[in-house]
Amino acid sequence: MTDHQFPADLVLKTERLTLRPLDDSDLDAIVVAARDPLTEHWLPLPRPYLVDHARGFVHEIAPAALASGRGLIRAIECEGELAGVIDFKSTDWNNGETEIGYWTHPAFRGRGIMVEAVTAMTRYALTEAGLQRVVVRVATGNAPSARVAEKAGFTREGVARNAGYIHDGRVDLAIFSFIRPDLA
Numbered sequence: 001m002t003d004h005q006f007p008a009d010l011v012l013k014t015e016r017l018t019l020r021p022l023d024d025s026d027l028d029a030i031v032v033a034a035r036d037p038l039t040e041h042w043l044p045l046p047r048p049y050l051v052d053h054a055r056g057f058v059h060e061i062a063p064a065a066l067a068s069g070r071g072l073i074r075a076i077e078c079e080g081e082l083a084g085v086i087d088f089k090s091t092d093w094n095n096g097e098t099e100i101g102y103w104t105h106p107a108f109r110g111r112g113i114m115v116e117a118v119t120a121m122t123r124y125a126l127t128e129a130g131l132q133r134v135v136v137r138v139a140t141g142n143a144p145s146a147r148v149a150e151k152a153g154f155t156r157e158g159v160a161r162n163a164g165y166i167h168d169g170r171v172d173l174a175i176f177s178f179i180r181p182d183l184a
Contacts, residue, residue, distance in 0.1 A: 004069050004091075004093035005066070005067075005069045006066060006069075006071075006072035006088065006091075006129065008021070008066055009021070010072065010074070010124075012074070012120045012121065012124055014116050014117070014119075014120050015116070016078055016079075016113070016116060017076055017077065017078050017083070017113065017116055017117055017120070018076075018077040019074040019075070019076055019077075019086065019117060019120060019121065020074060020075050020077060021062070021074065021075065022057070022058045022062050022073060022074070022075045022085070023058065023075075024055075024058065025082075026054075026058065026075050026082045027051055027054045027055060027058065028051070028054075029081065029082035029105060030054040030057065030058075030082065030085070031049055031050070031051055031053075031054050032105065032106070033082075033084070033085075033103060033104075033105040033106060034049035034053070034054070035048065035049050036105075036106045038106070038144075039103055039106075040167070041166065041167070041168075042139055042142050042145070042166055043103060043166070044165055044166055044167055047167070057073075061073070065087070065089065069091065069093065070089065070090060070091045070092075071087060071088055071089045071090075071091060072087060072088045072091075073085065073086075073087040074086050074087065074121070076104075076113065076114075076117045078108060078113055081105075081107070081108075082105055083104065083105050083107075083108035083113050084102060084103055084104040084105050084108060084113065084114060084117065085102065085103055086100065086101070086102040086114075086117045086118065086121055087100070087101050087102070088100060088121070088125065089101055091131075093131075095132075095133075096130070096131045096132030096133060097131060097132065097133040097134070097135060098125055098129075098131055098133075098134055098135070099134070099135045099136065099137060100118060100121055100122065100125075100134055100135070100136050101136075101137075102114055102117065102118060102145070102148070109144075112151075114148045115148055115151045115152050118136070118148055118149070118152040119152045119153070121134075122134045122152065122153075122154075122178050123183065126178070126179075126180050126183060127183070132179060132180055133177055133178070133179050133180075134154075134177065134178045134179075135175060135176065135177050136148075136149040136154055136175075136176040136177075137160070137163070137164065137173040137174070137175055137176075138173060138174045138176065139164055139166060139171040139172070139173060139174075140159060140171065140172045140173065140174050141171070146174055146176075149176040150176070152178070153178060153182060154176035154177060154178045155176060155177055155178070155182070156174060156175070156176050157175045157176065157177055158174075158175055159172050159173065159174055159175065160172065160173045160175055
């Protein structure tokens with residue numbers, strides 16, 4: 001447990017989206033998204049991804065991230081459906097920094113949903129949560145995720161060599177950041 005935590009019941013709303021806690025109604029959509037070839041390529045998720053993995057994500061991983069104070073995982077709901085997942089991870093309250101990670105359900109790609117969700121989470125982190133800096137780390141070959149960060153107003157800082165991994169092995173990560181002065 002930490003002195004700082006994100007609220008367990010946090011719900012953020014945008015024009016089209018509700019960012020809310022995950023629940024059992026999301027399990028099937030999580031499985032579909034995790035089995036998508038693009039998601040499988042860029043995220044080192046279990047293969048094959050089963051409903052038990054989704055259940056563990058919802059009932060064990062998400063609550064543990066919250067309880068540690070280092071993370072917050074939210075479902076992205078659009079039109080009553082799970083459109084993706086977004087999270088804060090590796091939050092360092094002393095240094096005022098968190099990292100955002102995300103994936104989009106294949107049925108919702110190309111609609112600007114993730115840019116909207118990243119923008120909402122970033123604004124929350126820098127205003128209500130009192131953090132100073134939000135980071136996105138993207139495998140250098142993952143152009144769609146990099147475009148999300150750029151469209152959400154993040155600044156590309158550089159590349160961390162051999163800093164991440166996918167099923168195919170080690171990858172370089174492009175580092176993007178958004179800081180409080182960027183809100184203006």
